[in-house]
Amino acid sequence: MKDVHSKLRALDLNLLKVFEAVFHERNLTRAADVLSITPSAVSHALRRLREHLGDALFRREGHAMVPTPACERLAAPLLEQLEQLRRLLQLWVRFDPAQTRQTFRVGMPEGVELTMLPALQRAFFAEAPRASLACVPFDRTQLARLLASGQIDAALDVARPVQDPVRHRELVDDRFCVLYRKGSGPSRAPTAKEYLAARHLAVSGRAVGSVVEDAVLSRLGVQREVALRCQNYASALAVVADSELWLTVPGQLSRAVAVAQSLQRWPVPFRMARLPIHLYWHRHHDEDAASGWLRELLERVVVSKVSRA
Known part of the structure; x- marks a missing residue:
């Protein structure tokens, strides 16, 4: 038990962020992009974590990083604890949109951007004049990964089949x-x-x-x-x-x-099904004040835009 506590005290929590990125991405280069560090830094961090835990954690198969059996057993409870730690820290941080210099990244297809961006930027900078907003394209098949890694904070798109940990809410429907x-x-x-x-x-x-x-x-x-x-x-x-x-x-x-x-x-002269627009985010942002403000702003702008049309 003493050895376990000694290892815990010596553990650099930043190594767990690297573990999370590699586990989700299964690729060192993509994990490095998510973390905004170099692939060699990811390799170095993995080596330290392997030495600390006494397991290889991942094995290379071509360009892929495949989890070992011990890694698969460790990942679910470890990632859940990381998420709980994020929630706890988010509760401590006071968010003020008028003062933040944060960059918010919203994934949206071109058609949604053409329609919503003028009204969205007006509302965004009225409330957060020092912040930055990036509207970015995204691969719909990678939505869960992009939200989990923080590459986008939220997304506006047509209805998509998603499952936990991706949250979604229908905002409006269109014809x-x-x-x-x-x-x-x-x-x-x-x-x-x-x-x-x-x-x-x-x-x-x-x-x-x-x-x-x-x-x-x-x-x-x-x-x-x-x-x-x-x-x-x-x-x-x-x-x-x-x-x-x-x-x-x-x-x-x-x-x-x-x-x-x-x-x-x-x-269109047919009784076509309407086109619902959904808001998507990751569950680990449920309690985050900044993410909550962004979601509320997006919903308000989209609903207002449609109701005035």
Whole structure:
């Protein structure tokens, strides 16, 4: 018992943060990026922790770091204790948005940023004039990892299948609208026949796979002709303003751009499922005052933006 207490007193808690990063990332370079240190510093910290605990903890398989059986047994209770320690420390720290110089990182797809960022930045800097805000793209398949590692503090996105430790809450839902250049479609709401007869433009950052609106239409047994696929809405809107192509987008985005681009804007002529927008965060930020303030701000801005439209 005395030896256990001696080891505990000698343990550098920073080593446990390295352990957490390597366990989540399973890669030294990605763990180093999360911790903002060099891969050699991660290797050095792991070596110290291995000597302290008397186990290899991870073994290399190519570029991957695979946990040993002892590491797998240790990880769950250890990471839970780290999370409890974070919660305790968060309760002690007083957060004042008017004084903080913290940088807050919010993951959001381009369409959400185009719609929400103007109102969000106004509200953000009105309450936190010394802080910084970064709106960043993110890989949806890596949402849990990005939130756990602190690479993003929260995310705004369409509904996604997630599970604990990722928390989420639906903020609003949106409906789809279609945009086209004046003269390239009817000057009234298009019919379903006219919508399907038109040629369409789709926006996706992926090389293949259906976009959200096509997935929704397919559930109705409807298939449209997508003539052009591009990477972002800025390009898509420029194309629509100079072509006969039609663009289907969430209603909030269509409201934000239709007038500025002199485009016709109409509801899609199908009973399409609405598009819910969710707020995502990690459970270890549940009690964090700064994270709570950010979540409240995001919810207030998004709900207010939609209710005024």
